[in-house]
Amino acid sequence: MTMLSVAEARAKARTRLRSSMSTWATQSDPVVVEIALHPPTEKQVLEDQAVAMEWAGTWRKVAAPEASDSKPENLNSPNIDWAQRSWARVGRQQIPLRLRLRTPDAVANFVGGDEARWWRRLRDRTATIRSRFDDQHAAASARVKDVVANNEDAAACVDPLVSAIRAHAKRILGLAEAEFATLLDVVDWLRDNPVGTLRPRQLPIRGVDSKWFETHRSLVTALLEATGRPEAVDVLDAEPRIRLRILDPELIPSGLSDVTAPVTQLSELAIAPRLVFVFENLESVLAMPDWADAVAVHGSGYAVDNVARQAWVHGARVIYWGDLDSHGFAILSRLRKHLPHVNSTLMAEGTLIDHKDLWVQEPKPHTGVLPELTGTETRALARLRAEGDVRLEQERIPWATALAALKATAASAGESADASNKSSASQGEPTTSASEPAAPRRAQG
Structure with a gap:
């Protein structure tokens, strides 16, 4: 040996x-x-x-x-x-x-080395947290001792402060000294002051703004829950916003064509598009031509759930186009959980191969299983991974190629709707098509 x-x-x-x-x-x-x-x-x-x-x-x-x-x-x-x-x-x-x-x-x-420094920092910060919130910790520790003394299941009674520190040890360790001091001040203040529905900007704590609160909210929440005050973190973050381009002016006669608004407000917009494009690349949204009965939405990555919260989306055909990489497929899968009828475009293996000279390396690929993908999409994802986690960014595809694919996908997605329209027309109802870009109908003065 x-x-x-x-x-x-x-x-x-x-x-x-x-x-x-x-x-x-x-x-x-x-x-x-x-x-x-x-x-x-x-x-x-x-x-x-x-x-x-x-x-x-x-x-x-x-x-x-x-x-x-x-x-x-x-x-x-x-x-x-x-x-x-x-x-x-x-x-x-x-x-x-x-x-x-x-x-x-x-x-x-x-x-020795970094690990020794990390240990001492976590050890000292743990001691500081427990000392700062000693009243809650003492009560929890007393309960644990009672459990052990009575031969009860100690796992059923875990010190909540211990659980919070263990769950967030990496984040606690990564805070700069000033950030750590601010964290303790925020937890202290929120524990002792009912805030109702204050904005982060209204917290009277030096160094705390909406960006700080957004970054550290989960850690603040965990420590407040450990102190027995989970409701104390009722602080509002800014509501997410969506950018929307209305490609047919007749959908909204006021002439408004480019809108950025909070999710809940945008959902109340009185429009009824027959076709909704969801793009991850903002430049692609802005480059879209006039298109009858259509709108283009900026998906905003994993916040794409917010698109599904728009009431006017659910009655429309939806076409998604994202980066041809693992995260693009993960976002598509996420959207399809809420909108099962979503069609994708330019997210097939053929598109990837046709643009091999434009590939780049994906730095942190998504590795999870994505059951909502179609067979074509699943094969494209497998090819991406087989090629070494490559990616084809949406904006690198020539615009003429992209626009032709969008037209083809819109036409394909509209076949069933066109069949339905023909049936309606036989009963005397008007028909329209959202399969191709067109100069939209404009109201006459």
Whole structure:
């Protein structure tokens, strides 16, 4: 068996520190990390005595056999179990058997580097949070002790502050010192002051604005819930907005053609388009020509759910066009959960292959399963991944190519509607078509 080097033991301890950091920071139970050093046998020593002696010497520098581990100050230092071997041909030797790190600080001290700094920061910030909200923490801790004393299931009674810190340890760790201080001030203030429906801009806390609150809201909410005041975070964020281009002026006689408005207000718009284009690229929305009975909507990425909240969308045919990459398909899948009748365009394998010279690498691809995709879309996604997570950005496709595809998809999506219109026409009802761009009908003065 290979002797474990100091570097290899340090790597093992580093992995353990990374995976256990949030647990260790929030528990009072003792922590001992033991790592077997796999010392050599007499036969192995004889095969290369110099290497064996050098190996033992490196561990002696970490913690010599003579070092006393009984003093409290030594608990945060590495400790090694040494054993004396009396070998016939090598003689009496002190051999390191096992590395013992008896506290999280001992693990951090042995590991060193960034991980040690991260541990100390999380340890100190956890202590600060628990001290700041000591009244709630004390009550929860007392309840946990009662549970244990009565042999109840301790898992049924988890300290909510501990749960919050563990769930958000990475975010707590990543805050700059000023941000962390502001976080505590915000939680303190919201806990003690009922806010009703204040805007983030109205909070009387230095350094807090709507952007800060949007970034840190989940962490603030978790800590407030841990203090027993989940309702205290009733602070309003700005309502998301949607940009809409009305491609047929007759849909809204006022002449308004380019609208950006809150989601709820836009849903009340008195329009009834027969065709809705949803694009992820704003330039594509702005480039759209006049189109009878049609509108173009900027999807805004994963906020595409907001498109489905528009009342006037549900009675229309919907065509989605996004970047030809994993996230584009994830957004399409998300939209189709709310609007099952959505058709996609330019999101097939053929489009990808035809524009191979325009591919770029997708930095952080989506890896989840997307069951709402059609067979054609699923094959295109598989090809993207097989080619090494490439992407074809929407705006890189020539506009003439894009417009031709939009016309074809609109015509295909409108076939069933046209059949319905013919049936209506036989009963004397007027018919129109939203399959192609056209100079829209304009009201006569």
